Amino acid sequence: MxxxxxxxxxxxxxxxxxxxxxxxxxxxxxxxxxxxxxxxxxxxxxxxxxxxxxxxxxxxxxxxxxxxxxxxxxxxxVGHSHPAVVTAVGEQLHRGQTFGSGHALEYEVAERLCARVPGAQRVLWSNTGSEAVQVALRLARAHTGRHRFVKFEGHYHGWTDQVLVSYRNLAEDGRPALGSAGQHPGVLADVSVLPFNDSAAVAELLARPDSDIAAVLVEPVLCNTGVLPPAPGFLEDLRALCDRTGTVLVFDEVITGLRMASGGAAERYGVTPDLTVLAKALAGGFSLSAVTGRADIVQQVTSGVVHAGTYNGNPIALAAAAATLDLLGGPxxxxxxxxxxxxxxxxxxxxxxxxxxxxxxxxxxxxxxxxxxxxxxxxxxxxxxxxxxxxxxxxxxxxxxxxxxxxxxxxxxxxxxxxxxxxxxxxxxxxxxxxxxxxxxxxxxxxxx
Ligand SMILES: Cc1ncc(COP(=O)(O)O)c(C=O)c1O
Missing domain, CATH: 3.90.1150.10 (Aspartate Aminotransferase, domain 1)
Structure with a gap:
């Protein structure tokens, strides 16, 4: 028109x-x-x-x-090209792009995340939300020795095979549905898709002895479909059900992290997950993501869980993150x-x-x-x-x-x-x-x- x-x-x-x-x-x-x-x-x-x-x-x-x-x-x-972010990135550009080993920004920004994100005891850096979700699921599987996970209808956790299920294309009968041509149909066996805000459905599934659920993966506020808040008590129910069954509760805070509150949706709703996935706002427009959470789960990268990535802990993105965290610091x-x-x-x-x-x-x-x-x-x-x-x-x-x-x-x-x-x-x-x-x-x- x-x-x-x-x-x-x-x-x-x-x-x-x-x-x-x-x-x-x-x-x-x-x-x-x-x-x-x-x-x-x-x-x-x-x-x-x-x-x-x-x-x-x-x-x-x-x-x-x-x-x-x-x-x-x-x-x-913090807006496009905020002068504080541009200055921090500009200064880092003159000091090097990537070192392939340790540098101060990696742990300084990790310390700041541990101070502001509920339950964050250790941090893993990666580059995109999709990648970080993969790491979180791998950590949950290694920690529990189980294989399957729960996600909710309409939730988006990135474009990779195992999580691009029942996001837009919902099956009438609620069964998991593939999201892309070329996606391996075998992934459907590893996921149970439940309605968002339905604690009873989660309780019923986790109570089954053969459910084999390693993780419950949730957007704590369903931003990707309608910006739907959690029903009163839903996140608390997930926390209690995961505690009871030894299941890893993963908050995908790729959108809500640093946006809904200083400590994301976990702070806003007062529920602490085992693992939190962060990306988007974290570096104010640069490519940076993180998995944070319980030390005993995240530390598994030192005892058998592989987490690799040429650009992990990239100093340019971390300089942007440090400046973004400064800008988001005031009450x-x-x-x-x-x-x-x-x-x-x-x-x-x-x-x-x-x-x-x-x-x-x-x-x-x-x-x-x-x-x-x-x-x-x-x-x-x-x-x-x-x-x-x-x-x-x-x-x-x-x-x-x-x-x-x-x-x-x-x-x-x-x-x-x-x-x-x-x-x-x-x-x-x-x-x-x-x-x-x-x-x-x-x-x-x-x-x-
Ligand atoms: C909740 C959520 N998780 C994961 C992702 C994937 O992040 P990325 O696009 O950085 O791979 C997105 C992207 O929009 C998202 O909204």
Whole structure:
């Protein structure tokens, strides 16, 4: 749907992205998919190509600026190119890129994680969330001598074979479902997929003598599907059930770590897992991940569990992490992030109401979710049943008005998003909704199957 069709004044909106379109055409001739992940390729109306970012803003190759709520799909917690991060990385660049042996940043930043993440007694560094999840599962298997693990419907733990199960493609009967062509079907034997927030289902499975469950792997706040919080008591139930059965409780805090609170979701909800996986916000935009947790489990890397990686403990990423941790250190940081996100949620609710558009807007900490066509979302299936085609149209209209959004309804905020940014964003979304309603676009009410 073009701006012209919507009768918008050309001066107020971005009519087209010739530079991004040319780059997109050229990129596809050499780069598989034209951008570096399939999800980025699916961003409506087509991926934009960016030139630079600063604070809460991005500039595309056509010279348009955007308030950014994509934030690199999560990591940019202190804004783009924060001067403190740039300085720390710049200084490290002059001291070397990777040493292939020990250096001070490795243990200094590990000490800081142990001081802030509940239950963190030892740290392992790796590079991406997907990798760190693999290490956590291997540690859990070695520790318990068991082979299988529990995950929950709609939870995402990376793209690798064993965990890319029942994320988007849910089987009607709740059986584990593969997520990709080329994935080995043998992985399905090693995983039990249960509904999120269903303690009874976990209790029933763990009580079976033949369940062979080494780990319960959970996004403590289900950010990847609808930003669904844990039901009251659910994380506590997981903790108690894992204690009773000697199962390793793994919180995948790739999104929530350093974002929901200084000590992540574990701190926010007061439940300490055995292992925590961190990535994204950890290094403020650089590639760094970690597994932290109980010393007796993590220390197994010195007694038979193999954990390798050329770039593990990379000093550039760790310099960025040290600067990011400094910036996230003050007592005002998380309350302010929460307040700015609440202001955004209020503004968006009012904008949807003004246009008579049904949509659920809620947030957990600085992660906000918009679900069109429903008044509330409590389950994964309710989230999936929202009108995502309408939302994609809204994303395009927001882009035309200088607001960059993810598909799927999730918005990330950084410490650099101000009250004035939020006011500007809400005005842009109000205008975008106005354009959609003039074009007769309304969300279809959800039917949950
Ligand atoms: C909860 C969660 N776990 C794991 C991953 C995988 O992390 P990465 O993309 O760094 O491999 C992601 C990525 O979005 C995630 O959201």
């Amino acid at each position: 073009s701006a012209e069709h919507l009768g918008e004044p050309a001066t107020r909106t971005i009519a087209a992205w010739p530079g991004s379109q040319a780059a997109w055409r050229r990129a596809r001739a050499s780069l598989a998919g034209g951008v570096s992940t399939g999800l980025r390729a699916s961003m409506p109306p087509h991926p934009l190509f960016f030139d630079r970012g600063a604070g809460s803003r991005l500039w595309d190759v056509d010279g348009n600026s955007y308030l950014d709520y994509v934030l690199g799909w999560g990591p940019i917690i 005002e940081v998380y309350p302010r992030l929460e307040a700015v996100t609440a202001q955004l949620a209020e503004g968006l609710r009012a904008a949807f109401a003004r246009h008579g558009v049904t949509a659920a807007v809620h947030h957990v900490g600085p992660v906000l979710q918009v679900s069109p066509g429903v008044t509330e979302v409590r389950t994964v299936r309710e989230v999936l049943a929202a009108d995502w085609a309408f939302y994609n149209e809204l994303v395009v209209q927001a882009l035309r008005r200088g607001v960059f959004l993810l598909p799927g309804g999730r918005w990330y905020l950084s410490t650099e998003h101000s009250a004035a940014d939020v006011t500007q964003t809400v005005a842009a979304l109000d205008d975008a909704l106005d354009a959609l309603s003039r074009a007769g676009a309304v969300p279809v009410p959800a039917t949950v199957v």
